[in-house]
Amino acid sequence: MHPKEPPRPHPLLEAREEIAAETPAAILGNAMALIHAALPSGVCLWAYDLRGTYWTYALCSGDKIIQYHEGAPPHERGLRHVPLHPSTVFVLGRFSDASTAEVRFHNQAPAAEFRAYEKAAGRAAVLVDEKAAPYSHQRVQKAVLQTVTGGSVCDMTLQPRTAEVVYRCAENGGPDAAILDVFEIKTCHYKMLVHVPGLCEYAPFSPHKNTLDAALDVPCQRVRDPREAQVQRYATFDEYRYNIELREHVPFPVRADNRLDIADHFLAPVGRGFYFAHSRRELGTPSSYFNERNVVLFSGWCLSLTDLNAQFAKVIFRAVGSSLLAPSPPELDAKTLEWLHSFVLWYEIYDYKGDLLAVTRLEHDASEDTATLKAQLLDPVTLLDVEGDMPRMSSFERPDFEAPYDAWNFELFSEKK
Secondary structure (H helix, E strand, O other): OOOOOOOOOOHHHHOOOOOOOOOHHHHHHHHHHHHHHHOOOOOEEEEEEEOOOOEEEEEEOOOEEEEEOEOOOHHHOOOOOOEOOHHHOEEEEEOOOOOOOOOOOOOOOOHHHHHHHHHHHHHHEEEEEEOOOOOOOOOOEEEEEEEEOOOOEOOOOOOEOEEEEEEEOOOOOOOOOEEEEEEEEEOOEEEEEEEOHHHHHOHHHOOOOOHHHHHHOOOOOOOOOHHHHHHOOOOOHHHHHOOOOOOOOOOOOOOOOOEOOHHHEEEEEEEOOEEEEEEOOOOOOOOHHHHHOOEEEEOOOOOOHHHHHHHHHHHHHHHOOOOOEEOOOOOOOOEEOOOOEEEEEEEEEEEOOOEEEEEEEEEEOHHHOOOOOEEEEEOOOOOOEOOOOOOOOOOOOOOOOOOHHHOOOEEEEEEOO
16 A cells, blocks of 8 residues: 655645745735636636525626626526626726726736736735634634725715625635635625635645644633623624624615524524524614514525515415414504505515525505515615615615514504505
8 A cells, every 4th residue: 555645735836845934925925826826817706606696796807806696597607697787787896997998797807907917916915814713623724815996886885895805725615716705894895705726735825734733722711600601691603703783874774794693583484494583682783673673584495586585475475364463562462464454564584594685575555455465576785676676665764664563574554444
């Protein structure tokens, strides 16, 4: 049996093997060479399955970062890209001026601009230390952070969008470069995580670099008074990574990258894989809507978000007149929501991991004398529906949002006289 050969270094690093103790500048230079090798001139990375499959993201090296709704069917996306709604194509940041005049769905940076970007990229990037999970046995892992500015003007802040791109080695990222996740860390300021496989072969960026040391390094701390332990609450991992933070601007207070800790919610099944959920604890934010509303969890399967909305509308349709409760004074017995009531309901729909998929608005007008329910699926970022139209409301605060008897899912409720 032959002994196992040690892993071979990445070709781009062979010339630098003589460096015994690399300086941070040398590490950053080596990392940028690996990043440029994974994302050469003319290349775009595409991600279709983030944020509930609603948004498509593209990172075009040396050119731009875009977010839009993909209209091309899945089997054609390797050949072409078509925006479903041209009005909702957003540039999150630009590496160069190539897309300033017109945004196209390919890498627009000519060779000369890409070479200029390569030379300048190292000066605009910094080394950072990241930890994938706060309770991981592994120590921090190095990554490269690049801030990209000059995006589309944000209609809420009236400032250009910006993005932070974090290039790192994802332990299970695979052999190809890929966009791992994108989330909005504050209004119109985004963070994109990108897997660069070459970084996994470079020791400073390896997720296994310090595993042995970390296994032997056991931190200790004083055992607290048992009475203190009864009142102090430990944060969960999801709370550590996804803090409760509201939008800074109206109308919708919930951030598009909001994530729930499902274990911290009461659940009530309503059928077809849907559950109503309510927080077990007081949230204490300035938004009464955020603090008091019920949300929806979905653990089933759907073809698209439009299909998801249709499934949920069917569930609510069947619940009216049977199991869904109407707003009522707390001193009175609860009553069932009926078709003789007029109402507008709002629900956020989350997947089984706690990620926000979409927002739905359900409306019934009792004056029509029919059991009809209008279901409008909305993008949680823009509050536009799938046809690009805005819902008929302006705020999630009273008096615009009635919330009768503190039923904060009800924008409107009235009984037919």
